[in-house]
Amino acid sequence: MANEQEAESYTVEELVAVNPYNPDILNDLEGFVNDQVSNQTYNLDANLSLLRLYQFEPERLSVQIVARILVKALMAMPGPDFSLCLFLIPEHVQMEEQFKTLIVLSHYLETARFRQFWDEAAKNRNILDVVPGFEQAIQSYAIHVLSLTYQKVPRPVLAEAINIEGLALDKFLEHHVANSGWVIEKGARSQLIVLPRNEFNHPELKKNTAETVPFEHVTRIFPVLS
Amino acid sequence: MASSYRDREDMATGGGGTSAAAAAAAYDPSYVPDSVKTFVSHLYRHIRDRNVYETHQMYEGGFHRLSDRHFRDTPWPPAEAVAPHCDGDHVFLLLYRELWFRHAHARLQGQGLTPAQRAESWDNYCSLFSVVLQGVVNMQLPNQWLWDMVDEFVYQFQSYCQYRAKLKNKTQEEINLLKQYDQAWSVYGVLNYLKALVEKSMIGEILEREKVGLEQFTATDGYDYEGGSNVLKMLGYYSMIGLLRVHCLLGDYHTGLKCLAPIDISQQGVYTTVIGSHISTIYHYGFASLMMRRYVDGIREFNKILLYILKCKQYHQNSPQYDQLLKKNEQMYALLAICLSLCPQDKLIDENVGTQLKEKYGDKMTKMHRYDDEAYAIYDELFSYACPKFITASPPVLREPFTNYNQDAYRLQLKLFLYEVKQQQLLSGIRSYLKLYSTITIGKLAKYMDVDEVTLRTILMTYKHKMHSINSDGKVISSADFDFYIDEDIIHVVESKLTKNHGDYFLRQILKFEEMINQLDKVQFD
Numbered sequence: 001m002a003n004e005q006e007a008e009s010y011t012v013e014e015l016v017a018v019n020p021y022n023p024d025i026l027n028d029l030e031g032f033v034n035d036q037v038s039n040q041t042y043n044l045d046a047n048l049s050l051l052r053l054y055q056f057e058p059e060r061l062s063v064q065i066v067a068r069i070l071v072k073a074l075m076a077m078p079g080p081d082f083s084l085c086l087f088l089i090p091e092h093v094q095m096e097e098q099f100k101t102l103i104v105l106s107h108y109l110e111t112a113r114f115r116q117f118w119d120e121a122a123k124n125r126n127i128l129d130v131v132p133g134f135e136q137a138i139q140s141y142a143i144h145v146l147s148l149t150y151q152k153v154p155r156p157v158l159a160e161a162i163n164i165e166g167l168a169l170d171k172f173l174e175h176h177v178a179n180s181g182w183v184i185e186k187g188a189r190s191q192l193i194v195l196p197r198n199e200f201n202h203p204e205l206k207k208n209t210a211e212t213v214p215f216e217h218v219t220r221i222f223p224v225l226s
Numbered sequence: 227m228a229s230s231y232r233d234r235e236d237m238a239t240g241g242g243g244t245s246a247a248a249a250a251a252a253y254d255p256s257y258v259p260d261s262v263k264t265f266v267s268h269l270y271r272h273i274r275d276r277n278v279y280e281t282h283q284m285y286e287g288g289f290h291r292l293s294d295r296h297f298r299d300t301p302w303p304p305a306e307a308v309a310p311h312c313d314g315d316h317v318f319l320l321l322y323r324e325l326w327f328r329h330a331h332a333r334l335q336g337q338g339l340t341p342a343q344r345a346e347s348w349d350n351y352c353s354l355f356s357v358v359l360q361g362v363v364n365m366q367l368p369n370q371w372l373w374d375m376v377d378e379f380v381y382q383f384q385s386y387c388q389y390r391a392k393l394k395n396k397t398q399e400e401i402n403l404l405k406q407y408d409q410a411w412s413v414y415g416v417l418n419y420l421k422a423l424v425e426k427s428m429i430g431e432i433l434e435r436e437k438v439g440l441e442q443f444t445a446t447d448g449y450d451y452e453g454g455s456n457v458l459k460m461l462g463y464y465s466m467i468g469l470l471r472v473h474c475l476l477g478d479y480h481t482g483l484k485c486l487a488p489i490d491i492s493q494q495g496v497y498t499t500v501i502g503s504h505i506s507t508i509y510h511y512g513f514a515s516l517m518m519r520r521y522v523d524g525i526r527e528f529n530k531i532l533l534y535i536l537k538c539k540q541y542h543q544n545s546p547q548y549d550q551l552l553k554k555n556e557q558m559y560a561l562l563a564i565c566l567s568l569c570p571q572d573k574l575i576d577e578n579v580g581t582q583l584k585e586k587y588g589d590k591m592t593k594m595h596r597y598d599d600e601a602y603a604i605y606d607e608l609f610s611y612a613c614p615k616f617i618t619a620s621p622p623v624l625r626e627p628f629t630n631y632n633q634d635a636y637r638l639q640l641k642l643f644l645y646e647v648k649q650q651q652l653l654s655g656i657r658s659y660l661k662l663y664s665t666i667t668i669g670k671l672a673k674y675m676d677v678d679e680v681t682l683r684t685i686l687m688t689y690k691h692k693m694h695s696i697n698s699d700g701k702v703i704s705s706a707d708f709d710f711y712i713d714e715d716i717i718h719v720v721e722s723k724l725t726k727n728h729g730d731y732f733l734r735q736i737l738k739f740e741e742m743i744n745q746l747d748k749v750q751f752d
Contacts, residue, residue, distance in 0.1 A: 021413075021414050021417040021418050021421065022414070022418075023414070044480065045480075045481070045484075048478055048480060048481055049481075051478075052476060052478055052481075055476065055618075055619055055620060056413055056414065056619050056620050057620065058620050078691060078694070078696060078702075079696045080518055080519050080695070080696070083517075083519075083642060083646065084478075084479065084480050084518070086642055087477035087478070087479070087517070087638070087639065087642060088476070088477050088478055090634070090638065091634065091637065091638045091641070107649065110649050110688070110691065110692075111649055111684060111688045112683075112684045112685075112687035112688045112691060113684050114684075115680075145687050145690060145691050146687070148687075148690040148691070148694055148702075149686060149687050149690045149711065149712055150711065150712045150713075151711050151712065151713045152712075152713050152714050153712075153714075154714060154715070157683060187714050188714065188715075192714055199704075200690070200694065200702070200704060200709075200711070201711040202711070203709060203711065203720040218733070220493070220733065220737060221733060221736050221737060221740075223740075224736055224737070224740045
């Protein structure tokens with residue numbers, strides 16, 4: 001069964017690479033979106049190809065499929081996939097209620113307004129629950145932004161960002177302490193979570209790339225040296 | 227010969243039907259001036275002799291002189307009338323017709339280029355490309371000509387989409403013609419021809435092999451010195467840029483950049499030897515980068531090409547491309563102003579480019595930083611001035627009500643762009659405050675900025691998110707000109723040191739001097 005599915009998605013990816021400008025593959029691409037949803041995979045190129053075909057054949061546009069593509073794109077944050085998809089969807093289609101909601105959700109995520117995001121998401125579970133893995137993907141994104149910003153983040157800030165509280169949050173923290181190098185400290189007003197060091201929250205780790213010369217650049221003068 | 231792009235408002239083709247008929251009546255299709263007879267037979271001979279230099283002279287110079295002298299607002303003689311002067315050569319006549327339609331599009335638009343003529347031009351491109359794709363063409367043509375062909379192909383497609391999206395004032399006759407020629411300039415056709423040229427020419431493989439030294443391509447500027455033809459190869463090469471352009475017109479920036487990926491724009495290459503192709507490549511690359519929020523990529527490339535144009539535009543003053551060059555130059559300054567307003571960078575701009583930028587947009591850039599209504603108006607103005615002419619690719623619905631929807635695509639892109647600008651509204655406030663401190667508590671900064679602490683935390687995270695983009699390899703790249711991190715509730719601002727990139731400087735100078743030495747070596751004294 002798994003092999004069959006693998007063979008199918010291999011074929012669709014091939015289609016997108018070899019013959020993307022072809023209305024005959026529209027149904028395959030729609031099927032592929034549903035595959036991505038059920039298998040928790042993601043392929044931006046295929047989804048953009050489908051949105052392009054919808055542009056060329058507006059009568060064949062499926063609001064349901066587009067909604068799924070947009071939810072998947074949200075899950076790809078911090079990548080700009082959501083706006084890349086919006087660029088291809090005609091304005092009047094974006095007026096659909098579902099899409100207006102998704103645009104609002106994207107706006108909250110882009111501006112790090114996590115509390116508003118989770119509130120709004122709770123009111124729209126019908127759109128979001130269709131796509132498994134949504135919550136985890138957004139929590140990943142939230143942690144990504146926190147890791148860019150904080151060396152040590154207060155527990156309430158983390159809780160609001162990932163929408164987990166109380167005992168569930170304790171378990172979550174335990175898991176990341178064990179697996180992701182998080183450390184819990186006691187702060188002035190609350191627990192502090194020390195996030196892993198990276199070049200964005202620890203500027204001293206930033207490699208001084210200014211003085212290093214990439215090898216490919218040096219190869220340019222090989223003809224001169226010889 | 228460059229297609230002269232119209233101003234933002236295309237001239238209305240109202241009443242096109244009758245004036246086209248009048249022009250056709252005045253136009254004697256059998257009249258072929260002697261100079262044209264000579265032109266055709268000489269051009270035909272030069273192409274047959276594979277004399278690229280002479281072909282180029284006639285193509286760039288001769289064609290324009292004759293157009294100016296005899297064909298200011300009438301078409302050239304039809305292919306049938308000049309056939310006797312080129313042995314009726316089928317392929318040559320396809321090339322001639324391509325020039326014919328290009329001239330017609332440039333000079334006759336105001337007087338009503340009919341849908342029939344536009345459709346015939348499409349048919350001609352189909353025939354021409356089909357012949358090339360069969361791999362039977364044995365000519366060598368100047369790269370300028372081959373670039374212009376692809377450039378014009380995309381331009382006529384864009385022009386046709388604009389034309390057929392303006393239904394309000396069309397006569398019933400025009401509507402019927404649109405119905406009749408509904409297969410002309412289909413978006414599938416355009417995209418598939420460009421893709422076919424890329425694939426059949428195997429240009430991707432050629433460029434890969436060149437990287438490991440197994441192929442000469444850039445070194446010969448794409449020309450074939452072993453008796454073969456450069457036509458398919460170069461059309462394939464230029465079609466990659468054509469695909470980037472078409473995808474930008476559709477609003478698909480990601481795929482557009484993917485199409486361009488085989489060309490390494492961090493270096494000189496065949497795309498830089500024809501200035502039109504150089505500018506078109508960088509303009510679209512930069513614009514796509516801007517829309518994908520890869521501001522630093524856009525800034526870097528705009529800076530390079532604007533510097534190049536500053537230095538070399540004097541050499542192109544007499545070229546028919548000059549107006550187009552100047553227009554794109556101005557547009558790229560506008561895009562650069564936008565990029566720098568959204569993503570300030572001190573170190574990436576060359577001094578001379580910076581001076582020009584300040585002259586043209588200094589005031590506006592200051593205003594854009596304020597993020598008030600006036601600022602949005604300026605972002606709107608610059609974007610609208612500099613953006614490509616987006617198209618609606620789907621065929622028109624030829625039923626009542628007949629509206630003009632040619633601006634829809636542009637309005638959508640503008641709206642989404644301004645939406646992104648709005649999301650960055652509070653970030654310039656952060657920059658101005660944090661530049662004054664090395665550390666400051668969240669509480670204090672919140673008070674100065676007149677927001678509550680929770681809001682301030684979201685603003686700080688938004689700054690981090692917007693200033694860190696994901697590049698094409700999926701890595702997080704910071705484009706922040708200044709940075710900070712937070713320790714519980716203290717913000718630590720990071721000093722950014724000015725670094726001089728000596729290694730790169732030496733590399734550039736080594737290559738430059740080597741080039742100079744090579745040129746001096748070539749000098750021969752009589």
